[in-house]
Amino acid sequence: MKIPCRSCNSVFDVPDERLPKGKEIAFPCPNCKAMIELDLTANRISEDGEKQDIDKAYTTGDELKKKILRSVNDLPPMPQTVLRAREIMQDPKSDFKELGRLLETDQAIVAKVLKLANSPYYGMAGKIASAQHASVVLGHKALAELITMGGTAGLLGKTLEGYGLDSGDLWRHSLGVAFGSKIIANRKKPALANDGFTAGLIHDAGKLILNPYIIERWELFEDIMNDGSKSFLDAEREALGFDHAEIASEVCKKWNIPQVLATAVRYHHHPCRSNAGELACIVHVADVVSMMANLAPGVDGMAYEVDGEAMDVLVLQEDDISGIMCEILSAVEKISE
Secondary structure, three states: OEEEOOOOOOEEEOOHHHOOOOOEEEEEOOOOOOEEEEEOOOOOEOOOOOEOOHHHHOOOHHHHHHHHHHHHHHOOOOOHHHHHHHHHHHOOOOOHHHHHHHHOOOHHHHHHHHHHHOOHHHOOOOOOOOHHHHHHHHOHHHHHHHHHHHHHOOHHHOOEHHHOEOOOHHHHHHHHHHHHHHHHHHHHOHHHHHHHHHHHHHOOOHHHHHHHHHHHOHHHHHHHOOOOOOOHHHHHHHHHOOOHHHHHHHHHHHOOOOHHHHHHHHOOOOOOOOOOOHHHHHHHHHHHHHHHOOOOOOOOHHHOOOOHHHHHHOOOOHHHHHHHHHHHHHHHHHHHO
16 A cells, blocks of 8 residues: 655555554654554445445545645745745835845755856856845846745655656746746736746645645546546546645645735636636646646646637737747756756
C-alpha cells in the first residue's frame, strides 16, 4: 500500500501484511517527522471473506473538503516579504530603496532574487551584486516579479507523484503560466500584467494539497479515466467532489492573496462559465499554451483546450498562439539558466 505524507509529499510503499486491518493508526513520517494519519477501516472484510469495494468507502465531497482544508494549515505560509512587496508596489509614494530594504530583511529570498536577477532573462548576467542594486537597475515591476518568484520557488519545486510531476516540473510549468499571463496582459490589458504574473505563478497551488489524496485513490482515478472520455480534472471532481483550482483558491486565502487573484486562480480552467473576468481568461490561455509547449503538463496536460470565449474576451486569434508560445519558452529558458 502506498502511504503519502501530506507535509513533505514523500510516498512510502508498505506491505499490506504489516498494516493492522480495520483500524485507524498514526505514525511519524520518516523524512519530516510530521504525523501521518491512516484510516484502514475502509479495508473491511465481508462475512463471506471477500474484501469489500474500498472505492465506495472513500470520503468525498463536503466531508473530504473540510478535512483537506484543515491540511491547508500545514502548508508553509507565503513569505511576508512577498506580501509586503505587493503593498509597497501599490503605494505611489514608495521608491526603489524601500523595496531594496525590504529584501534585505529576508536573506533566504535575497539569495534566490540575486540568482534570478542575474539570469539572461533580465539581461544583467553577473552584474547584480545586491538587493539594493537590483531595485535600482531593474525597476519596480521586475523586482516585484523577482520577489514573487523567490518567495514561491521552494513551495512549487516538489515532486507530485499523483500528478505525474517530478521535482521542478510544477515550478517550470508555473513559470510558463506566469510569463505567459504577463505576455498576454501586456498585449491586451497592460494594467493586469503584474496581477497576471502572480496569479499565473500560483494557479496550481491546489495540487500541493490534493497530491496525497490522489495517490491514495489512484486506482479510482484510473477507473474514471479508463475510457478516455474524461480528463484528470473531471476525475478530480468525481473522485474527490472538487478540483485543484477550487482548493487553490483556499490556499490563496491562507496566503492572504488579494481576492481578484484568488478568483482568477479558482476559475482558470473555465473562466467564462463563471464570468470571472479578464484576469481569469488571461491565466487560462497562458496555462493551456504552456501545456501545449510541453512545459511539464503532467498526467494529462495535453487533454485541455483553449476556451473559445476566453479568446474572444481577450481578442486573440489562433495565429497569436504560436507567437505567445515562443515567447513563453524563451522566457522560461532564460530565467532557468
